[in-house]
Amino acid sequence: MASTVFVLQLVVRMLSFPLYLLKFLGLWNQISKKWFPYYMMKFSVTYNEEIAGKKWELFSNLQDFVGPSGKLSLLEVGCGTGTNFKFYPPGCTVTCVDPNPNFEKFLFKSLAENRHLQFERFLVTAGENMHQVADSSVDVVVCTTVLCSVKNQEQILHEVCRVLRLVLEPAWYLVFDGCNLTRESWKTLEQASFSKLKLQHIQAPLSCKVLRPHIYGYAVK
Structure with missing residues (x-):
């Protein structure tokens, strides 16, 4: 059995040699980034049909996480072609993150087909470095079929924790006499005269x- 596996792996490596050569020459990354969105657009249709029940179940309670603004603020990391959009609740504000800029035209096509959403912005960046997204600024982070391809799983999960709002905030505000845990007071101070x-x-x-x-x-007048 072990020898059979070894032979199969050797065959796969030989067949993959042209791809590794292109990667070594620095060409494969450009090719794959342009090809991959087209593949995902086709694949996601079948994938969604087969797994739709699980996705509806997974996203059924998103509305429970609505923040103090009264609207659900959602960040999707590795948004791809926007295959999850139809599962999001009406009025949801969506920010999309993906390192591949070639997904953009497919993404906006999906948005046009899902008018129940409010699109915020599309950020071309890796999930490990979402510095354009402020701390504690989103109610929900969605990440599907993404962690298999990221370079640093620990870092991307650290970023997810950083950008998520505190679940405690609505109750904390009432119990502790109006205290707002996520208020960015330093920004107000910086804008003062x-x-x-x-x-x-x-x-x-x-x-x-x-x-x-x-x-x-301290501040000086």
Whole structure:
């Protein structure tokens, strides 16, 4: 059995040699990025038909995560052709992230077919580096058939945690006399007309993790 597997692997490697040669020459990345969206557009139709039941089940409770704004803010990492759009609830605001810019035309075609959504923006970047998305700014992050292809799974999950809002926020606001855990007070201070502003961001040594992010410093009129 082991010898059979070895022979099959050897055959596959020999057949794949032209692809590895193109990759070595720096050409395969350009070719695959243009070819892959066309393949995914065809593949996703069949895939969605076969797995639709599971997707409806998976996304059925998205509305439960609506944030303080009253609208569901959703970030999809590795959005591809927008194959998940039809499963999202009406009025959902969608931000799309994908490192392949060639998905854009397919993405907007899917958006045109899903008018129940509100499109925010399409960011051409890897999920491991979503610096254009602010901390604690989205209610839900969707990531399907993506983690198999990313370079750093730990980093992308770290980014997902960073951009997600706190689930505690709505209840915290009521219980703790209007306290807003995700208010970006430093931005308001920066926009104020102080002649001098010196702030530092720290993680306070507190037992409650949601209270750890602090800013401290001073402002001069």
